[in-house]
Amino acid sequence: EKQMTLDIDELGKFAADIVKEAGALLKELRTEPIKLEEKGDHANLVTFVDQEVEKFLVDNILEKYPDHGVVGEEGVFENVLTNFETEWVIDPIDGTTNFIHNFPFYGISVGIVHKGEGLIGVVYNPVTDELFYGQKGNGAYVNGDRLTISPEIQLSEALVATSMFWENIWTKDALHHSIIQLYKETRGVRMVGGAAITLCEIAKGTLNAYIVPMLSTWDYAGGVIILKEAGGSISQLSGSPVSFELGGSILAAHPSIHQELLNMYVDWID
Ligand code: IPD
Ligand code: CA
Ligand code: CA
Ligand code: CA
Numbered sequence: 001e002k003q004m005t006l007d008i009d010e011l012g013k014f015a016a017d018i019v020k021e022a023g024a025l026l027k028e029l030r031t032e033p034i035k036l037e038e039k040g041d042h043a044n045l046v047t048f049v050d051q052e053v054e055k056f057l058v059d060n061i062l063e064k065y066p067d068h069g070v071v072g073e074e075g076v077f078e079n080v081l082t083n084f085e086t087e088w089v090i091d092p093i094d095g096t097t098n099f100i101h102n103f104p105f106y107g108i109s110v111g112i113v114h115k116g117e118g119l120i121g122v123v124y125n126p127v128t129d130e131l132f133y134g135q136k137g138n139g140a141y142v143n144g145d146r147l148t149i150s151p152e153i154q155l156s157e158a159l160v161a162t163s164m165f166w167e168n169i170w171t172k173d174a175l176h177h178s179i180i181q182l183y184k185e186t187r188g189v190r191m192v193g194g195a196a197i198t199l200c201e202i203a204k205g206t207l208n209a210y211i212v213p214m215l216s217t218w219d220y221a222g223g224v225i226i227l228k229e230a231g232g233s234i235s236q237l238s239g240s241p242v243s244f245e246l247g248g249s250i251l252a253a254h255p256s257i258h259q260e261l262l263n264m265y266v267d268w269i270d
Pocket of ligand 2: 045073
């Protein structure tokens, strides 16, 4: 293959710049009330802002890096991931429902996967103006400040985020058991939507874990790379490594409680 060696710092700077610009575009395009469309059911929504932000990112990426692969949730441009050495995995708005409701927990997420490994993650929260950045071997940052996960914590001190779709995967009993146990053993449970921002908040230490039975790669690619670099522990609920090619479950946590949470859930997943 004749792909030139990749200048990773340049790539990272470019990614951070276009995500920040995409954030400005998102704010500019926001209308009140925001027009929305349903994608199959009443709770699966998309707006023209999702589509325009994705298009902006894809156009900019392919102009600068025509030999890179891009996959985005809204399918503005799609190619088969494995044909490319370097692949961008994009969620133009992660947390569309929050965006529509003005619930301040949504963001733009980009993960860059190189030879199958997470290389760069960029997540932007347009409400707080926080730009999260992670680069393999180079740490995680929020607006340029280094993010390092807090000292050891106990499960009883942890604030844990989760998400819906439990019911699609588990029986009623298993669902009941797992949610109740989580409430009993932790300090609290939150369902706030927005996988990408959730992962970044764990990197900051405001949340301590995230348990979700099913996500798509674009929901977590950027956030996983950032959280790993901040010192977080991330796997699927089975304990297997997270995949950047296929979606799946996520158990992301402060390293001192990851195994304990894994032990709670591993039995419920086949
Ligand atoms: C959704 C959010 C949500 C998660 C859903 C995702 P979207 O992404 O990340 O927190 O529970 O599974 O689909 O559709 O708002 O980009
Ligand atoms: Ca969506
Ligand atoms: Ca998403
Ligand atoms: Ca989305």
